[in-house]
Amino acid sequence: MTTSTEAIIEQTDEPPAQQRTGGAAAIIAGSILASRMFGIVRQSLMATFLGASAAADAFTAAFKISNILQNLFGEGVLSASFIPVYAPLVAGKDEAEAGRVAGAVAALLSLAVAVFVLVGVLATPVLIPLIAWGFKGEKRELAILLTRILFPGAGIFVISAWCLGILNSHRKFFLPYFAPVLWNVVMIGTLVWGGPRYHDKELVVLLAWASVAGAALQFLVQLPTTLRLVRHLRVSLDLRSPNVRRVTRNFGPVFVSRGVVQISSYIDNLLASLLPTGMVATFGYATTVIVLPVSLFGMSISAAALPAMSSNIGSESEIFASLRDSLARGLRHIAYFVVPSAAAFLVFGDVIARVLFQYKRFTAQDTLFAWGILAGAAVGLLASTMGRLYSSTYYALHDTRTPLRFATIRVILTTVLGYLFALPLPHILGIDPRWGAAGLTASAGIAGWVEFSLLRSRLNRRIGATGLEARFVALLWGCAGIAVAAGWGMRIVTKGRNGFIGGVLILAAFGLVYIASTALAGVPEARGLLDRVKRRR
Numbered sequence: 001m002t003t004s005t006e007a008i009i010e011q012t013d014e015p016p017a018q019q020r021t022g023g024a025a026a027i028i029a030g031s032i033l034a035s036r037m038f039g040i041v042r043q044s045l046m047a048t049f050l051g052a053s054a055a056a057d058a059f060t061a062a063f064k065i066s067n068i069l070q071n072l073f074g075e076g077v078l079s080a081s082f083i084p085v086y087a088p089l090v091a092g093k094d095e096a097e098a099g100r101v102a103g104a105v106a107a108l109l110s111l112a113v114a115v116f117v118l119v120g121v122l123a124t125p126v127l128i129p130l131i132a133w134g135f136k137g138e139k140r141e142l143a144i145l146l147t148r149i150l151f152p153g154a155g156i157f158v159i160s161a162w163c164l165g166i167l168n169s170h171r172k173f174f175l176p177y178f179a180p181v182l183w184n185v186v187m188i189g190t191l192v193w194g195g196p197r198y199h200d201k202e203l204v205v206l207l208a209w210a211s212v213a214g215a216a217l218q219f220l221v222q223l224p225t226t227l228r229l230v231r232h233l234r235v236s237l238d239l240r241s242p243n244v245r246r247v248t249r250n251f252g253p254v255f256v257s258r259g260v261v262q263i264s265s266y267i268d269n270l271l272a273s274l275l276p277t278g279m280v281a282t283f284g285y286a287t288t289v290i291v292l293p294v295s296l297f298g299m300s301i302s303a304a305a306l307p308a309m310s311s312n313i314g315s316e317s318e319i320f321a322s323l324r325d326s327l328a329r330g331l332r333h334i335a336y337f338v339v340p341s342a343a344a345f346l347v348f349g350d351v352i353a354r355v356l357f358q359y360k361r362f363t364a365q366d367t368l369f370a371w372g373i374l375a376g377a378a379v380g381l382l383a384s385t386m387g388r389l390y391s392s393t394y395y396a397l398h399d400t401r402t403p404l405r406f407a408t409i410r411v412i413l414t415t416v417l418g419y420l421f422a423l424p425l426p427h428i429l430g431i432d433p434r435w436g437a438a439g440l441t442a443s444a445g446i447a448g449w450v451e452f453s454l455l456r457s458r459l460n461r462r463i464g465a466t467g468l469e470a471r472f473v474a475l476l477w478g479c480a481g482i483a484v485a486a487g488w489g490m491r492i493v494t495k496g497r498n499g500f501i502g503g504v505l506i507l508a509a510f511g512l513v514y515i516a517s518t519a520l521a522g523v524p525e526a527r528g529l530l531d532r533v534k535r536r537r
Contacts, residue, residue: 028299031174031178032177032295032296032299032300033296035177035178035180036295040289040292041188042184042187042188042191043288045192045195046207046281047356048357048359048360048362049191049195049360049361050200050204050361051360052278053277053278053361054139056200056278057279057281058135059204059208059281060281060284061131061132061135061143061269061273061280062143062144062147063146063211063284064131064266064269064284065124066120066151068127082165084250084398085243085250086101086169086243086247096232099234100232100244102233103230103234103236104241105244105247106235107235107237108248109162117154120151121152124147124148125144127147128144128147130270131273132280133273134274145205146208149209149211150208150211157219160215160222162226164176164177166230167225172229175221175225176222177300180218183211186211187210187214190207194206194207263415267414268418268440268441269283271423271436271440272422272437276433276434279369282366282369282437283437283440285353285362285370286353286370286373286441289353290373290381290441293337297338297385298338298385298387299388301330301388301389302389302391302392309322321464323396324466327389327393331389332524334385334389335472336476336518336523338382338386339476339480340480340510340511342378342480343480344487344510345374345375345377346374346378347484348487348491348506348507348510349371350371351503351507352374353366353367353374355507357370358499372437373440374441375442376438376439376442376444376445377441377444380446381445383448383451390452390459393463402458406454407451409451410447410450410451411447413450417443422436472523475521479521480514482513482517483510483511483514484510486509486510486512486513487506487510487513490506490510494506
């Protein structure tokens with residue numbers, strides 16, 4: 001998996017430092033791809049055995065609520081606050097101070113997580129109305145039970161993020177991003193075994209316990225390597241080190257920023273709970289697909305770039321030049337793959353949903369609404385992925401407050417537009433209220449473009465001009481249009497045939513023609529991809 005994915009990122013004519021970053025991004029992308037593929041299999045099995053049922057709604061909402069902890073303290077927050085301080089210590093061979101910082105962060109994180117897990121379990125009945133206002137009666141009680149089971153697992157996920165921060169700083173990228181595969185395997189095994197044996201309510205309770213067990217396995221597989229890398233680990237609540245205080249100072253704004261962004265996600269879930277039964281689950285299934293390109297390209301490139309950006313040395317002009325170069329390279333790679341992803345969501349969203357989810361209890365009508373959600377997400381997909389890389393650049397500059405301010409603006413816009421698009425607009429248009437779920441992703445996309453524009457504008461004033469050339473973006477969209485035509489032609493040819501095979505052929509035609517057309521158009525990323533594949537063969 002990693003071998004094939006390296007072709008996505010790495011270019012043969014780049015300097016060694018850039019190749020190392022590209023190779024790291026390739027490893028992360030390959031690991032994330034494996035994890036996301038297993039995640040899609042998990043969601044496909046959930047759709048098969050639970051469909052868009054009330055129990056599926058309850059599990060999706062409960063998982064979302066327990067993830068409050070993971071989203072506030074987890075990977076993104078810890079990486080942005082911890083890696084810019086810890087990575088230079090590793091690069092400077094200051095093992096004693098690195099051990100003190102890692103130990104203090106581990107102690108602080110464990111204490112905070114323990115408190116939050118306890119509060120979360122006790123306060124679950126209060127949290128349910130905040131996230132799933134539309135849940136009543138038995139569905140509400142089931143959501144409470146599932147949330148209380150899932151909260152400890154979310155705490156374990158957070159501790160796993162500590163391992164990820166250390167491993168990434170030591171340029172060990174494969175293990176922390178591949179480990180979630182194990183969690184997915186536990187969930188998949190539970191669904192395969194329990195799906196045919198248990199009714200909806202029993203199955204989701206079993207699935208919640210499986211999630212906790214999978215989280216523990218994900219953490220334990222990373223722990224030995226992490227402890228081996230931190231040779232002078234000293235776990236204590238000692239805050240006297242200036243570097244520890246820097247981590248805690250960085251953590252506050254990033255924590256709030258992440259919390260602000262997550263508010264948007266939880267508002268989406270709350271609004272979806274006010275839609276007819278099944279839309280929370282359908283929204284969750286579709287979101288699994290939506291986050292694939294964001295994670296695979298936005299997250300992998302940003303995660304690989306952050307340690308390298310944080311370790312830059314030299315004069316201010318040299319550091320800024322290096323940051324501009326990293327941004328330009330990363331943005332081109334992101335756009336090359338996200339533009340066709342957005343086109344596929346918009347035009348072939350029903351094909352994607354049919355191939356992945358339309359089995360047994362997930363109906364053709366459910367597929368139609370999932371398509372609407374995917375099409376809405378296409379609006380801001382490019383902005384969301386590029387925005388991650390811009391935020392990493394701010395964090396490398398030890399500026400955690402600017403992303404917070406712009407994230408706040410994004411959340412306000414998402415809330416206002418999300419409410420209008422999800423609830424009043426379908427009524428005004430006289431359409432099925434379930435189409436409001438598509439309005440949620442479309443409104444988030446609009447707000448994402450506003451946030452991205454603000455991030456880029458402010459950074460340009462600080463380090464110089466950054467961004468993609470309009471000609472390059474237009475070329476990618478033109479090639480995506482050619483690929484759409486090819487996919488649509490395959491759709492006509494395969495009409496009436498097996499849904500799965502026909503869908504795979506449509507998507508394969510789309511993807512292959514996009515790669516071929518960009519290669520013929522002279523896009524360097526396409527040539528690098530093909531050259532890398534040839535060398536590996």
